[in-house]
Amino acid sequence: MTATATAQRAYNFSAGPAVLPVSVLEEVRDELVCLPGARSSLLEMSHRDKTFVDILHDAENSLRSLLNISDDYAVLFLQGGAALQFSMIPANLLRDSGKSAAYIQTGTWGKKAIAEAKKEGPVEVVYDASASNFNHVPGPQDYSVADDAAYLYYCNNETIQGVQFPTEPECPSGVPLVCDASSDFLYRPVDINKYGLLYACAQKNAGPAGVTVVVIRRDLIDRGSVSLPGYLNYKNHADADSEWNTPPTFAIWVLGKVAKWLQNDIGGLAAMETLNRKKASLLYDAIDQSGGYYTGHAKPECRSLMNATFTLPNDDLQSAFLAQAAERDLVNLKGHRSVGGIRASIYNAMPIEGVQSLASFMTDFASKNA
Amino acid sequence: MTATATAQRAYNFSAGPAVLPVSVLEEVRDELVCLPGARSSLLEMSHRDKTFVDILHDAENSLRSLLNISDDYAVLFLQGGAALQFSMIPANLLRDSGKSAAYIQTGTWGKKAIAEAKKEGPVEVVYDASASNFNHVPGPQDYSVADDAAYLYYCNNETIQGVQFPTEPECPSGVPLVCDASSDFLYRPVDINKYGLLYACAQKNAGPAGVTVVVIRRDLIDRGSVSLPGYLNYKNHADADSEWNTPPTFAIWVLGKVAKWLQNDIGGLAAMETLNRKKASLLYDAIDQSGGYYTGHAKPECRSLMNATFTLPNDDLQSAFLAQAAERDLVNLKGHRSVGGIRASIYNAMPIEGVQSLASFMTDFASKNA
Numbered sequence: 001m002t003a004t005a006t007a008q009r010a011y012n013f014s015a016g017p018a019v020l021p022v023s024v025l026e027e028v029r030d031e032l033v034c035l036p037g038a039r040s041s042l043l044e045m046s047h048r049d050k051t052f053v054d055i056l057h058d059a060e061n062s063l064r065s066l067l068n069i070s071d072d073y074a075v076l077f078l079q080g081g082a083a084l085q086f087s088m089i090p091a092n093l094l095r096d097s098g099k100s101a102a103y104i105q106t107g108t109w110g111k112k113a114i115a116e117a118k119k120e121g122p123v124e125v126v127y128d129a130s131a132s133n134f135n136h137v138p139g140p141q142d143y144s145v146a147d148d149a150a151y152l153y154y155c156n157n158e159t160i161q162g163v164q165f166p167t168e169p170e171c172p173s174g175v176p177l178v179c180d181a182s183s184d185f186l187y188r189p190v191d192i193n194k195y196g197l198l199y200a201c202a203q204k205n206a207g208p209a210g211v212t213v214v215v216i217r218r219d220l221i222d223r224g225s226v227s228l229p230g231y232l233n234y235k236n237h238a239d240a241d242s243e244w245n246t247p248p249t250f251a252i253w254v255l256g257k258v259a260k261w262l263q264n265d266i267g268g269l270a271a272m273e274t275l276n277r278k279k280a281s282l283l284y285d286a287i288d289q290s291g292g293y294y295t296g297h298a299k300p301e302c303r304s305l306m307n308a309t310f311t312l313p314n315d316d317l318q319s320a321f322l323a324q325a326a327e328r329d330l331v332n333l334k335g336h337r338s339v340g341g342i343r344a345s346i347y348n349a350m351p352i353e354g355v356q357s358l359a360s361f362m363t364d365f366a367s368k369n370a
Numbered sequence: 371m372t373a374t375a376t377a378q379r380a381y382n383f384s385a386g387p388a389v390l391p392v393s394v395l396e397e398v399r400d401e402l403v404c405l406p407g408a409r410s411s412l413l414e415m416s417h418r419d420k421t422f423v424d425i426l427h428d429a430e431n432s433l434r435s436l437l438n439i440s441d442d443y444a445v446l447f448l449q450g451g452a453a454l455q456f457s458m459i460p461a462n463l464l465r466d467s468g469k470s471a472a473y474i475q476t477g478t479w480g481k482k483a484i485a486e487a488k489k490e491g492p493v494e495v496v497y498d499a500s501a502s503n504f505n506h507v508p509g510p511q512d513y514s515v516a517d518d519a520a521y522l523y524y525c526n527n528e529t530i531q532g533v534q535f536p537t538e539p540e541c542p543s544g545v546p547l548v549c550d551a552s553s554d555f556l557y558r559p560v561d562i563n564k565y566g567l568l569y570a571c572a573q574k575n576a577g578p579a580g581v582t583v584v585v586i587r588r589d590l591i592d593r594g595s596v597s598l599p600g601y602l603n604y605k606n607h608a609d610a611d612s613e614w615n616t617p618p619t620f621a622i623w624v625l626g627k628v629a630k631w632l633q634n635d636i637g638g639l640a641a642m643e644t645l646n647r648k649k650a651s652l653l654y655d656a657i658d659q660s661g662g663y664y665t666g667h668a669k670p671e672c673r674s675l676m677n678a679t680f681t682l683p684n685d686d687l688q689s690a691f692l693a694q695a696a697e698r699d700l701v702n703l704k705g706h707r708s709v710g711g712i713r714a715s716i717y718n719a720m721p722i723e724g725v726q727s728l729a730s731f732m733t734d735f736a737s738k739n740a
Contacts, residue, residue: 010409014416017619022403025411029402033395039380039701041395043578043624046384046702079449079580080601083615087599119597203616208413210449210580210618227489229457231450232599245453246573248580249387250620254413331409332416 011354014332015159015307015345016183016204023265024257024349042253047246055249056242059256066262066269069192069215076214076234077242077252081201082182085212086113088232089153089178089197090120092224099150102126104143104169107134107158108338109180117153124149133339134161136299140170151176151196157184159204160336162309162343163298168194176220184306185213186262187348188273196220205306205347207255210248262348272348279346280305282359293366297339311341318342321365330358381724384702385529385677385715386553386574393635394627394719412623417616425619426612429626436632436639439562439585446584446604447612447622451571452552455582456483458602459523459548459567460490462594469520472496474513474539477504477528478708479550487523494519503709504531506669510540521546521566527554529574530706532679532713533668538564546590554676555583556632557718558643566590575676575717577625580618632718642718649716650675652729663736667709681711688712691735700728 006026012019035042038051045052060075069075078084094101100122103114106129117123127143129136145152152171156179157164164184171177176196185200192198197216203209216234224233236244266272284303287294287310297309312318318341325333335343346355376396382389405412408421415422430445439445448454464471470492473484476499487493497513499506515522522541526549527534534554538561541547546566555570562568567586573579586604594603606614636642654673657664657680667679682688688711695703705713716725 005404008404008409009411012410012414014410014414014419017414017416017616019414020411025403025413029399032399032402033392034375034378039378039699040382040384041379041390043395044382044384044387044389046387047579049384049702079451079618080454081449081615084450084599084601087601091599116600119599201616208620209417209616210621229454229461229489229602230486231454231457245451246387246571246579248449248618248621250578251580251618329409332419 010329010331011350011357012332013330013344013346013350013354013358015336015343017209018204018345018347019349020207020254021258021261021265021349024254024261027257028254043250045249047243047249052249055253055256056247059252059259062256062259062263063213066186066259067190067192067215073192073215073217074221074238076216076237077247078212078214078237079210079248081209081212082109082180082199083112084232085180085199085214086116087120088234089151090117091228091232092234093176093178093220094121094150096225097121097150097223099148100124100146101150102145102152102175104138104152104154105129106137106163107155107161109158109160109182110153110155113153113155113180121150126152134158134163135297137163137165137302138169145172145175147172147174149175151178153178153180155180155182157181157304157306159183159307159345160343161297161339162304162307163302164304164306166302176217184304186259186269186272187276187305189269202251202255204345207258208251211251211255213255258349266348275352276305276346276348279350279352279355280308282355283308283344283346283362286359286362290362290366291370293370294362297341306345306347308344308346309335309339309341317369320369324365325358325361328357328361330354330361380699380701381720381727382702383700383714383716383720383728385706385713387579388574388715388717389719390577390624391628391631391635391719394624394631397627398624413620415619417613417619422619425623425626426617429622429629432626432629432633433583436556436629437560437562437585443562443585443587444591444608446586446607447617448582448584448607449580449618451579451582452479452550452569453482454602455550455569455584456486457490458604459521460487461598461602462604463546463548463590464491464520466595467491467520467593469518470494470516471520472515472522472545474508474522474524475499476507476533477525477531479528479530479552480523480525483523483525483550491520496522504528504533505667507533507535507672508539515542515545517542517544519545521548523548523550525550527551527674527676529553529677529715531667531709532674532677533672534674534676536672546587554674556629556639556642557646557675559639572621572625574715577628578621581621581625583625628719636718645722646675646716646718649720649722649725650678652725653678653714653716653732656729656732660732660736661740663740664732667711676715676717678714678716679705679709679711687739690739694735695728695731698727698731700724700731
């Protein structure tokens with residue numbers, strides 16, 4: 001069964017939920033019916049059981065260690081995905097603050113976040129890349145943020161468009177920087193101290209769907225009003241160590257295993273970044289060396305290391321590309337309808353062999369169909 | 371591995387997350403690394419992938435078939451647990467309605483729901499069983515509900531106290547009946563047409579933590595204001611078939627398997643009820659025939675078929691009971707601190723053999739320690 005199941009797997013370029021390390025999946029499988037040392041499956045275990053509480057703390061500590069997160073920050077495991085964070089952030093940090101929140105809009109997810117924030121208070125969109133169909137991110141000279149802004153919000157990697165900030169945007173000191181890191185969490189070392197709040201739903205780079213990690217500086221935790229719906233108040237979750245209500249235990253368990261894989265099998269986030277740069281180069285080189293056969297969507301200086309987006313000369317060729325790729329075990333490459341073309345998501349867990357195979361197919365396909 | 375893992379399992383009386391059918395766990399294990407017919411694990415699959423969309427619809431259809439839910443109702447799969455429903459219900463159905471919502475308080479979960487509802491609008495607690503430490507539920511003569519109430523809310527089974535409504539509370543026609551069925555969802559056939567909204571987090575009777583089922587009559591879906599946080603508006607989820615954002619795919623997959631187990635292995639909810647009554651009788655008979663050695667918390671007429679709560683003559687005996695039970699593979703029997711004593715949760719998936727073993731141990735223990 002094991003060998004067969006693994007052999008049936010293709011290289012899966014899905015944008016999310018997305019590829020996970022095979023070793024993690026095999027461990028989950030082996031421990032599924034009865035957690036070693038416990039008397040039941042993890043799925044059947046009270047979240048108050050010491051075994052699960054240890055798993056939760058272990059996952060938190062692995063994240064703290066990978067990202068070097070100090071005790072100035074709380075690490076929360078929540079439900080509701082990025083979509084609920086779009087509301088929780090302004091509900092806690094903007095509503096009734098008397099301030100305005102600054103948003104940088106570089107793609108679909110930033111746009112959705114802005115729509116939710118406007119329900120909670122005044123929003124200033126300090127940079128909007130929509131006129132160029134979100135093919136770039138701004139430099140520091142392109143926008144300015146008021147010194148008294150409630151916070152500056154941005155999305156580090158726009159999954160649909162495949163644009164990524166090469167470094168954090170500049171932000172006045174005293175203004176909390178808030179980052180949606182959903183699709184590039186843990187892809188490289190990050191200086192958490194630059195952020196007021198950084199969050200990521202797990203299902204792209206860190207685990208299965210159903211859990212969202214929120215790293216929040218402790219001075220920001222208490223800003224939500226007691227009149228907020230209880231689930232939406234960060235303080236409730238922080239005070240209860242992510243057990244204000246039953247957390248998504250399975251997703252946290254798997255996320256902890258992915259974090260351990262990053263530490264032990266990959267060797268930490270610096271090693272992960274090296275590997276991610278190597279993987280992304282394979283694809284962008286195939287685009288750049290195709291003599292214009294493939295057209296990248298993102299401007300070269302802000303190409304995403306996670307999601308490579310590009311188009312072919314026409315729709316027929318795109319269909320042929322997808323069909324022939326699938327025959328080579330390269331699947332889920334179709335781009336999002338708002339950008340079209342091809343999107344290859346090459347998250348942390350995508351093996352370099354998969355990217356090599358895709359790059360080589362791209363070169364073959366272009367030479368045969370040019 | 372299989373035989374060993376299963377052999378290590380004990381009879382797990384956890385109140386939640388709680389016991390699941392072994393056959394479901396084994397199926398999840400076998401399909402974990404690569405979903406048969408797919409090219410990846412379910413955990414790695416886009417929620418827009420047809421394979422997952424079919425799984426979602428399948429889970430919905432199994433619930434519709436088990437509970438005979440007509441198309442007058444939507445079935446939603448949400449995140450955030452019962453705790454988020456405590457807020458979503460009044461945010462959608464009470465806020466700005468100009469009405470007052472009626473709540474029946476028969477235990478800890480009803481109390482928490484009331485605290486959240488008060489943030490959204492006027493609440494009338496039409497019955498409060500707290501003075502008797504929540505040991506009973508009211509009869510129809512014990513409370514009255516205004517004809518123009520926004521809704522009547524109650525919790526069908528209070529997990530901590532072990533009290534359960536033997537039938538739905540009476541409710542004026544025209545007032546939507548709203549039910550927290552988290553801890554006894556699917557335990558017997560229910561006439562959904564009596565309800566405006568019935569919801570259940572999965573982790574007690576229907577699956578793993580991380581997904582909450584909301585069955586909502588379609589005329590109630592549109593009541594939420596567009597100014598609500600998007601995730602909190604039922605309309606967004608209903609319009610998008612539970613894919614307004616990425617749903618908790620794994621939890622939905624497992625919940626679907628549990629629903630199929632109820633249909634195919636158990637034979638539907640009428641058969642499940644027969645079995646549940648048989649299991650509960652074993653425990654309550656052991657209490658009633660102990661000559662007062664065991665004292666049940668709930669009044670006999672509203673004893674829960676899901677959570678049997680009782681005390682022993684003193685704390686030392688309770689500790690000895692728990693220790694000796696564990697030696698017989700009967701685990702997680704400690705009661706909640708607010709009630710004390712013993713709580714045996716005997717949800718749908720608890721095999722009758724486990725309950726027989728516990729009942730026989732109770733009788734032995736009482737005779738040796740009386």
